[in-house]
Amino acid sequence: MNFLAPLALVLATAAAVPLVLHLLRRRTGEKVDFPAIRYLLRAEREHSRQLKLRNLLLMLLRVFAVLALALAAARPIGRLAGSSHAPTAIAIVLDNSLSTSVVINGAPVLSRLKDAARAAIGRANASDRLWLVTADSRVVGGSAGAVRAALDRTEPLAGAGDLHAAVARAAQLVRGGGLPSRQLAILTDGQATSWSAAVPLDGVPATVFAPALAPPKNRSVVSALAEPPHWTPRGAVRATTTSTDSVTFRVALGTRAAARGIVAPGEDIVVRLAPSERGWIAGAVELEPDELRGDDVRWFAAHIGSAPAVNAEPGAGPFARTAVDALAQEGRVTRGSDVAIAGAESAKRPGVFFAPADPVQLGAANRALERAGIPWKFGAARSGPAPVTGNGLAGVSASRWYALEPRGAQEKGSVDTVAKVGSDPWAVAGDGYVLVASPLTAEGTDLPLRASWVPWLGAAIAEHLSGDAGAITEAAPGANIARPAWARELEEPGGNRRPVPESRIEAPSRAGVYFWLRGTQRAGALVVNPEVSEADLTRLPLAQLRARFSGAEVAASDDASKWTASAFSFSGRRALDGAFILLALLVLVAEAVVTRAIAPTEE
Numbered sequence: 001m002n003f004l005a006p007l008a009l010v011l012a013t014a015a016a017v018p019l020v021l022h023l024l025r026r027r028t029g030e031k032v033d034f035p036a037i038r039y040l041l042r043a044e045r046e047h048s049r050q051l052k053l054r055n056l057l058l059m060l061l062r063v064f065a066v067l068a069l070a071l072a073a074a075r076p077i078g079r080l081a082g083s084s085h086a087p088t089a090i091a092i093v094l095d096n097s098l099s100t101s102v103v104i105n106g107a108p109v110l111s112r113l114k115d116a117a118r119a120a121i122g123r124a125n126a127s128d129r130l131w132l133v134t135a136d137s138r139v140v141g142g143s144a145g146a147v148r149a150a151l152d153r154t155e156p157l158a159g160a161g162d163l164h165a166a167v168a169r170a171a172q173l174v175r176g177g178g179l180p181s182r183q184l185a186i187l188t189d190g191q192a193t194s195w196s197a198a199v200p201l202d203g204v205p206a207t208v209f210a211p212a213l214a215p216p217k218n219r220s221v222v223s224a225l226a227e228p229p230h231w232t233p234r235g236a237v238r239a240t241t242t243s244t245d246s247v248t249f250r251v252a253l254g255t256r257a258a259a260r261g262i263v264a265p266g267e268d269i270v271v272r273l274a275p276s277e278r279g280w281i282a283g284a285v286e287l288e289p290d291e292l293r294g295d296d297v298r299w300f301a302a303h304i305g306s307a308p309a310v311n312a313e314p315g316a317g318p319f320a321r322t323a324v325d326a327l328a329q330e331g332r333v334t335r336g337s338d339v340a341i342a343g344a345e346s347a348k349r350p351g352v353f354f355a356p357a358d359p360v361q362l363g364a365a366n367r368a369l370e371r372a373g374i375p376w377k378f379g380a381a382r383s384g385p386a387p388v389t390g391n392g393l394a395g396v397s398a399s400r401w402y403a404l405e406p407r408g409a410q411e412k413g414s415v416d417t418v419a420k421v422g423s424d425p426w427a428v429a430g431d432g433y434v435l436v437a438s439p440l441t442a443e444g445t446d447l448p449l450r451a452s453w454v455p456w457l458g459a460a461i462a463e464h465l466s467g468d469a470g471a472i473t474e475a476a477p478g479a480n481i482a483r484p485a486w487a488r489e490l491e492e493p494g495g496n497r498r499p500v501p502e503s504r505i506e507a508p509s510r511a512g513v514y515f516w517l518r519g520t521q522r523a524g525a526l527v528v529n530p531e532v533s534e535a536d537l538t539r540l541p542l543a544q545l546r547a548r549f550s551g552a553e554v555a556a557s558d559d560a561s562k563w564t565a566s567a568f569s570f571s572g573r574r575a576l577d578g579a580f581i582l583l584a585l586l587v588l589v590a591e592a593v594v595t596r597a598i599a600p601t602e603e
Contacts, residue, residue: 095161110154355438
């Protein structure tokens with residue numbers, strides 16, 4: 001048994017008052033016999049034993065009454081059968097991930113979870129502490145009315161969220177709630193991909209509700225990409241779907257339908273296009289709708305423009321000339337002098353510049369970088385081999401390179417680190433330049449010997465040196481992402497702009513295509529799509545779902561009414577103050593009966 005107000009137990013000392021009064025009533029004076037009252041003394045002796053027992057019983061009843069009232073004031077809680085419950089800190093964890101929006105038997109699964117949560121909230125009283133934690137770890141706490149209103153406003157997410165983080169957040173809230181009775185009430189569709197790993201409860205007991213609903217067959221678009229990302233102006237859209245039968249699809253580009261068709265199971269959608277639009281444009285691949293609408297559309301972005309004119313300078317070496325020839329044959333660049341591929345000793349923006357192959361040229365390279373306004377210089381020589389990390393550089397290593405040192409104060413966020421060697425920058429990009437720390441030779445790096453060389457160079461030119469062309473960032477809703485160094489605003493699908501002052505931001509919660517802005521122009525895209533795992537509607541059996549939770553007592557049910565009955569009382573702990581008040585009243589009634597029985601005798 002625990003007490004919510006243990007200081008009130010001090011009132012139990014008042015139980016000594018009836019005992020003291022009982023002792024003071026005992027006659028202790030000198031005994032004198034008078035002949036006239038001897039017959040009364042004889043009668044008193046005949047009833048003295050009965051009177052002593054009644055007085056002792058009266059004293060005990062009064063002591064018990066005071067003790068019961070003191071215990072009730074201390075607000076005890078303990079395990080006891082009954083419908084009431086102890087004051088409880090309870091966090092309701094609601095799974096509102098995309099998969100809960102699937103319609104089964106005419107209603108979304110989320111609506112059933114919310115109905116069960118409402119019923120549980122209805123069992124709360126004024127002494128409870130309540131929170132609602134959704135799959136994206138957003139928290140609303142307060143009165144039952146405030147939590148119920150937040151529940152009514154809850155909509156399905158565009159992605160998976162993070163249920164493990166939501167449970168951890170809920171357990172933290174409950175442990176800090178200041179009440180000895182704690183509970184997690186978890187409502188979920190039981191999706192296997194969401195509960196693939198063990199979930200620690202950190203000592204907080206939990207009751208889990210997962211309705212017994214067989215998931216329907218689901219078809220979805222699991223990937224949609226523009227190939228290449230930058231069209232000049234021709235390009236293709238490639239998409240992959242999951243379906244057990246043939247399904248119709250639609251490819252949208254901007255506000256119009258660019259293609260329609262039927263795709264069979266296991267086939268990719270490939271549509272080649274040469275649109276008349278120019279600049280950054282949003283696109284989507286759509287399937288005919290089914291019970292889970294959120295994964296029937298997948299977004300992509302493409303940049304449509306003229307191919308940049310690129311020239312490999314004579315000092316750049318054969319690898320640069322071969323790469324430019326290959327990109328020109330693909331139509332991704334044309335031959336011209338707009339963008340240079342050169343050694344840093346010939347740096348003149350815009351261009352891709354490599355460290356000099358001859359160390360004697362290092363001073364000339366640093367002076368050329370300074371004249372070109374590139375805020376970097378080559379420092380101490382380094383040797384490897386050492387792995388290079390960066391997009392499109394898997395397996396690439398550097399054998400010789402120079403430390404890249406910033407020259408003077410640089411504006412925060414004005415530079416992208418394109419690649420690293422260890423923790424040091426190996427390739428950096430800024431306004432009108434890409435600078436690489438190794439020479440473009442086989443002795444400096446194996447990049448030009450790998451198949452990734454030409455695609456990497458094409459991407460570097462397109463993303464950093466081709467006017468308004470830039471990178472495409474893929475993200476799930478709510479993911480933590482880095483913004484491009486030059487971007488200061490993000491254009492939303494409706495056209496609204498919002499500032500992005502931080503170097504890292506949380507991806508928007510709604511799926512779609514968002515555009516990074518350089519000044520007032522679109523210069524890159526952020527494509528937000530749900531996680532592919534949300535398309536897999538496989539459910540865990542109830543026993544397996546229960547086994548996913550560890551570190552505390554867990555109960556699981558697929559019956560909403562049984563689960564609701566367990567809310568606030570899963571631990572079996574009840575408020576016992578009412579029981580002690582009732583006991584005190586019964587004792588006082590008994591005391592009154594005994595008092596009436598004694599009074600005539602004393603007269």
